[in-house]
Amino acid sequence: MLNKIVIVAVSLVCIGGGISALTSSEQSKASFIVQGASQDTMYKQIVAVGGEVTHTFQVIEAVSAQLTENQIDRVKRVNPLLRFFSNADVNISSKNGWKTNKPLKYKINKDKVVWVAKNRSDVDQKIEHILLTWPAANGTLTKLKVAGKKLQPGNRNVDFDLTGDSATITLKGKKKISVNAGKKVRIMMEFDKISSVVDADYQIALMMQDGTLVQLQKDQDVTPSLPIRYSVGKNEISWTTANKSERDQYVSKVTFDWPATNGLVEQLKINGKNVLAKPVSGGTSSVKLSEYIAIEGEKDIVISMAFSELASVDDLEYDVELEFADRTTQQFRTTNATPQQGNDRDTFYPSVVNADQAHERGITGAGVTVAIIDTGFEGYKTLEKTTSSQDRFIHTYNVLDIEESDKVEDGNGHGTHIASVIANSSQTFSLNGQMRHSYNGIAPDSDLVIIKAFDEQGRASYADILKAIEYVIENQSRLNIKVLNLSFSATPSSNYWDDPINQAVMRAWDAGITVLAAAGNQGPEAMTIGVPGNTPYVITVGAMSDAYTPEDPSDDFVTSFSSAGPTFEGFVKPEVIAPGGHIQGLLDDDSYIGENYEIYDDNDNYFILSGSSQSTAITSGIVALMLQADPSLTPDDIKCRLMYTAKIAITEEGDLAYSIFQQGAGLVDAIAAIDESAKGCANEGMSIALDLAGEDHYIGPAMRYENDGDYYVPGTEGMNWNGLYNDSQLWGNRNFVSNSQLWGNRNFNSDSQLWGNRNFSSDSQLWGNRNFNSDSQLWGNRNFSSDSQLWGNRNFSSDSSLTADAVSIKWVEQQ
Template sequence: MRPGSLLKAAVAATAATGLLAGPLATAAAAAAPPAHAAAPLLPVIVRHDGTGAAEAAVARTGGTVGRHLDLVGAFTAEIPPGALAALTGAPGVRAVTPDGEVRLQADTWNADEDQHSLYSLTQSIGAQQVWTATDAGGARLTGQGVGVAVVDSGIAPVAGLDAPGKVVNGPDLSFESQTPALRNLDTFGHGTHMAGIIAGRDTGVQPGQEADRKQFVGVAPDAHLLNMKVAAADGAVDVSQVIAAIDWVVTHRDDPGLNIRVLNLSFGTDSTQDQRLDPLSYAVEAAWKQGIVVVVSVGNDGLAETRVGMPAQNPNVLAVGAADPLTTADRADDVVADFSTGGDATRHADLVAPGKSVVSLRVPNAYIDAAYPQARIAEDPAQRYFRGSGTSQAAAVVSGAAALLLQQRPDLTPDQVKTLLTSTADAMPAGDVVAQGAGQLDIAAAVQAPTPAASTRTYLPATGLGSLELSRGTSHVADPDTGAELTGEVDIMGQAWTPAGWAQVCTTGTAWDGDTWNGRTWSGRTWSGSNWAGRTWSGRTWSGAVWDGRTWSGRTWSGRTWSGRTWSGQTWSASSWS
């Protein structure tokens, strides 16, 4: 998808957070302040090249430099409002963003009073009602026994995701996999946010008491999660890594203890390639045909955009748009969120789910936490939660709902799950007619509906014989030393992409042979098929010295290190973190 620039609203953390280290710096004295210097100063965040030129540029405007945010290569500053344009184009300045404020609004945060909390969300979609029902064996419908693969930026074992068996680590396919201290962990913050929505559960929640407004509980609180990390701390990921992760999930879906029935892909590209040719589209279709419900986000390009992201263009998978509750508990006035990609009559969201300002779990000092401190729930004394908007969040909601259905009826096919969720969705009278698809998710109605007949869909099958480069769209990773982008028909290992050969093994679920994918061994990790284990968590915060580009040892991948494309790779950002 193309969710928008990750740096739209970056703000500095206050000194009170204690999460961002860095000395206070004083700007060099300006020679002669401009005439507008007496006007109220504008707080900004300045991203810089590390040479000191940006600090000097601030001084020339008559502004002052504040706290250095080494974690994100930036510093806070105050400048005359009229100097914003000049500073933006000054030497050494990479970007200038107006700063924001973090204000405490109350002594406590009440989940039942926030229409975007997981408590309110699960109540709205009918999940709390489902949790009181039982499956054929008498177990309550909370997702027990169902595995959900999360192909994302990793999952941090923060509270709510730290119970034994909750998260199973698959292979880390990200650029951080060769740094042991980072392997499988979420240094970006997006994957943990999705995981919390899908299956978060505080350890203090008693069985049968999941609808506890004082605890954090996801949509399918007893489902387990397969952590497939592909994105690094800056969100950098190549489409070949995502395809490799999907192939791994398919190959290992029935391994002991996994039972992967749902794959959450809150990701997409702006590929303009026909979905029948696109390799990413083919990979999700192959997973679908192997019995995995693939839930994907349509993208965050806005209601006027007529082309959904790839692989949401594939008509087989479950494509999800975002609903906005407009801060009310009454679903009758809900609309499709203005950032949700509208699509057209041929392909649009199959249904929508809550995706506006959703409150989920925070990873202290991960990239988005450092860049968007205003997204933290300031009223929460424990500072556990983070607010984000996007079709990413909406897809996670639907993945959790699919897990509930699959516990109730394990024999459902992906097509039957899709039919149940779309046929029982609630129409949105105030919502965009095309963008809402079948309407808004109602999992309580889906659980009560009869099992539909087997699908008779007649979509032309995908071939996967298209271009890997076209599948990337406009998002590329780059060598940080030379700036050269990874392009062409090669994966991140530098291995040639042979569509026909890959498509054959992808179809049969045999794309992975041990540690080998596409003819190369993907090493740099400790995963082994007989020894999955979650990493321990000591409540520590991340520091730039631990996970910045200088510590990566990715050169053993293919002779060069890949990084994000100057923050314009767009792939893993939500529409906004606020």
């Protein structure tokens, strides 16, 4: 029995906030994706007002067009059901909305604290309220500048509520400070003195006129040290890492260990400055600095140690820890870094997901074509040749340059890195130089279709991506495309079914192409899954890390940058996680990444990069292995088996170590997925054809408690999540072992079996493929009302409508 609920929604389109007095010819044109009518109708209506249709898409009912605000208004008067999506940029590592994780910058000699936030949305904003707190020991706030404007008590239309350690400022009328789309706002506070350089001691929050809250957030990025470098002739060792924050750091203490057989530590230098007053012995020492050493923002940190003799080159015997004035620390310990290797190496991640076991069986992705939409491709022997040294089939297409459409030079480097993760055919060598019977790419014999849609800076427009997906679908049979890798993510600006990229992705899935999409790098907060990963049908992949110990799963963890669910429509995402921390892949030294991020250079054109992009590539490679083993598998079958065999992380007590909204079904397992025979456990109860036709759309099971804001799935116990990242080292002595996965034979308890064919209850299955009945649906009152929706009072951006006409929302009731 199907319960169908009809919601008549009002179009939310409002381009530019009103009609300008300028004529259409005087206004600047912008690029839009237009939907809501037949292409012939849209073409005629756009041309009739003087607009320009730049592309007619083949796989979705849409056109791209150049239009002014006045022209859009005139078209909508004729056809108010049209939807206009800004042809916005999509980035390889998309960070739309507000960028608020920049750390504070301290100017100690001037008693100033500075914070910068960037409006990365497409909407101009105005600051209406400012909230500041600081350590009381700083004394009086003597000066405040916001976006270059000095604010102080007594200013007209500025209300100050000032205490000893806080200030609340309200701006009125013309004093409201504008922050245009794409621009930064700089907050500068000056005090009697700076008593603390700890970010947690300060709070900065801006309330915009439309209710948007922008506040200081701690930067989540952590940069590991590079491996130890040895200079035997000088009896020295050295490490290099980077100060990733944009503010200066101040080293206040150094603690270091070394093998006692090395004798004396004669010098210990930090960026060339020796911190030892005299040589030290004993194998361990700690030095407090009488004068801080400043490490400039975004600059390298180089530690070198010189000994009376160099008796050991065992990385495990060396350790240096810097303590900074803000009480944070940076460890230089190579047990937490990828060992230094040459061209003959082990990339490790194939063994983490058990792809090496598939290689030993002769399953290498042969005969399966993987399409990659990215920044392009640079040829390396191990990418151009298969494991048997035969020429790999590689087809290239450049949507950015139709005149030279076969040229896909990768000026950025990201696309080549992704291709390497999937298809690197170099044989694996152990650290002692022994050859293994596995390879450094997940699917080293797979064929490749490379579609360049992103430029040197890693940017693409919606139209570029749509053209790329269109090319994949149109050439599916000719090029034997079975898998589509999408290692990019954009902030959602509409429901999944209205987004043009999602529509094209759904077309690809419906055509029999298994689509893998990155969850995004906007974590760790909830509801940060991007487009197209928010499409419920596809396989969305989050990132985990092996903590540089691939042989020991006990310290593995879900990375803090990995985006988390649920989606705006209540679907549990990501479906699975895969290695995404410190992933080794090929990349040109002269590319944008190679030149700007030399810290990640790992010798012989290998670079170590992290992100859900890399996790997605690993999972795409696994899908190629599955399809070689069983070419009859459909995309739904593959999704079913990947999730059914994934290994979920649980504690020793049997509880989830991470929320299902962070780790999904768990860590992918290549060999288990290949051996699995399950079917019918993914995307059940949903019709992608009806979804694409606009007849039925779907919502997932996730809900949020109004009293405490926890996310949960009705009918499940012990799975509530407050949306915060658990930064403890996750598994401790708790492993990702095969008999502890919830998708296998283990359950939390008899009443709450998780996935596969083991459902929570007849009316509350987890992944949204069997949606809820009328008593347990996502929005309770069958509407997107403000008191029961997942995102409170948040709306999508003004240039992308939620929907333009009547929508049929389906919940499927299992009988």
